[in-house]
Amino acid sequence: MGHPSFHPKTLDSPTVLPQVVEASEEVKQKPRKWYYYLWDTLDKPREERWLMFKLDAALLTFASLGYFIKYLDQTNINSAFVSGMKEDLGLYKNQLNYMQTCWTVGYVIGELPSNMILTRFRPSRWIPCMEITWAVLTFCLARANNATTIYVLRFFIGLAESTFYPGMQYIIGSWYRKEELAKRSCIFHTSSALGTMFSGYLMAAVYKLGGRGGMAGWQWLFIIDGVISLPIAIAGFWFIPDVPEIAKPWYLTEEEVKFAQKRMQLEGRQQRKPYTKAKFKKIFTSWHIYALTPLYVFFNNGGVSAAPVFQQYLKASKDPKYTVSQINVYPTIQNAVQVVSTLAMAWVSDGVLKGARWPMIVFGGCVNIMTEVSLAVWNIPTKWKWACLSLTGVAGGLSGLCMA
Template sequence: MLDPSDAVAVEKKKKWYYYLWDTLDKPKKERWFMFKLDAALLTFASLGYFIKYLDQQNINSAFVSGMKEDLGLYKNQLNYMQTCWTVGYVIGEIPSNIILTRFRPSRWIPLMELTWTVLTFCLSRADNAKTIYALRFFIGLAESSFYPGMQYIIGSWYRRDELAKRSCIFHTSSALATMFSGYLMAGVYKLDGRHGFRGWQWLFLIDGVISLPIALAGFFVLPDVPEISRPFYLSADEVAFARERMQREGREERRPYTKAKIWGILSGWHVYALTLLYVFFNNGTSSAAPVFAQYLKASKDPKYTVGQINTYPTTQQAVQVVTTLVYAWTSDSVFRGARWPPIVFGGLMNIVVYVSLSIWDIPEGWRWACFILSGCGGGLSGLCMAWAHEICTYDNEERAIVVASMNEFAYVLQAWLPLIVWQQVEAPQYQKGFITISCLSFSLIVTALTIRVLHAREIAKRRSGLDRIFEFIAYIN
């Protein structure tokens, strides 16, 4: 059986290669346990988020690759398509995470994946905007289970010094999916006209083909949460060890919902401050509109090809992938678990980039640099979620609800804000959008620093209470 005391011993003296990957410095049995957990949970989470974001982003790739002209979408239909998806996504998030605290995630999440895969196939046959609106709504509803749900599950298995890296690796799948969507569209555009399908229709068909096996794999590899987990690749001793690891971390197991619990969640600062943090992050990017691609498409001299329009903007996602991983490793090691320094840095980069774009009359080379460097602000999601797991570690249900609330209210704002500041008719010079991102990024920095102070006070108060308990025990003995 795995011995928890071995892991405690490792924590006291970390070797240099721990900072490359934390499992390298663990005892052999724990290292094997972590390898199997990473191989199953992290791989499924990353692939699942990849197909979710591929579905989410392919509407942009299809729009600039023939769908706009074929279906006559010359007004703000793209904004409405994004909004329909967002409304479905918002409606489903908190109910889905509540379901995950009562039922087996290994059944619920893969079922939702299968649902959105089928609906993605249906998108290839849509022949008008209203059909796309309806399909996008139900795709958003099905996809609402995945990101907050998988963040909740990841937070149920990993400790503080392991969490940011896993959460950020998970999140990089979104940037990789956005990149792949551009490359995929550039490739499948060559199939334009084959078997009666236009290039953008082939995009949705191939998307569904990629998604189906990943969704089916979830029924077998997703490990639930430790207290109800029985995956084929972990022994009973390893599952018991996983529970012990979480107990040492202070991560509570599932408990019934009570009036006192619900009131405690709603009356505390965690849900409000962390939700604001994520709202400012999630809406502090230009992902609501394919800004770089629309800039390239609007260019007359030189005039870019469809392939170039789809592939050049992937440089933004490449920057996002690199900075996300840098944020994760530095947060876990250099900053010793502090999440706020990379968040502040990402916010500052956003301000520099989007203030420059709002001016617009800047050198062409700097404009391109700003489009590319805008990826620096997109990789903070994993850090925000890791911070939420740590702050809410003593209440499992609060943790599930807070994670879902963060994501949900971020998309509540995203449901209507793009209709005002990212209007398609203003492309590509979205001055209102660029100014809005600058303001949201400033708010992100202020919120992160405020949470840092509030959490520090909470930790100090808890330690003071424990000291008094220990003094009382010592007195009565």
């Protein structure tokens, strides 16, 4: 690409590393080529491209698969509820909301301690252990026979899942530079929409298994979700690279790890440090915790995509009356919108806006205001109601940008 060319293996030579770092910094100062806007590694020296290819192939792929199964196991309760579980277990009124709330309580309680643990122990051990835990608990949901059992299981599933998203964002942020981060953070985030979509498609297919083995279709959903989740969780022991300062992944050489450490030093990223009174004081006196925490709270509570509104709307419809398959499949339009809009905003943020996040966050927020106000009115034309329910997926794409 017009930069110094080295064979990937030559990075093992200590004399090559400074040249690669210099070439990488030189590229950042020059006008970007058109192919940079397609994918940023195309405009980097060969050695850096090779390092990032391996990171993308291992870290980003595992992160996306892990978040896929997290959302598969997180949202399957909605698909199961509208596909027979409500009637079989005699559920009523707000019990689905309570199931979701129990999960959220576990998730909120677990996030901060889990991320603190990640700064003391190896993420490549802690995160897969938590994934295996929630996969096993997902199996257990298939045998739940009352609401109370589901409440307890959902709480512990939320507790186990609290490790994954903030933990993987922390690891991704430890390996990628600013102009590389939004795309990868948002690719990682879109897998949540794909997991939700797949849960709907899977329920539509698994519903036909009802009666086999003495179990209903919704019970088979939890079993199959667990079967999908378990091998991905186990793969984490081999594919999570930890953070650069302690990383020894089998797919990176020692010199490549040193190069990754240097990239983070150039980005101003600091290594992990012990928790001290001074550190806590610095955290709680910085503007970040008071600005970014409310931002993310508003994001999480600002979209109906966080609740099964679309599915409940279809289930309650009398004219026309929708089938179980349609109730599970039609709402996935929302997730498809999220995937497309998330990736589009990420590419614009990293490339065209050169790392600026706020314009795309404001754009997504404005779309969300329009859809939420319309749905709050509710008595609107049916076609516009469908459009608004679908467009709430745009707001779901803001998570990766907020994290980046």
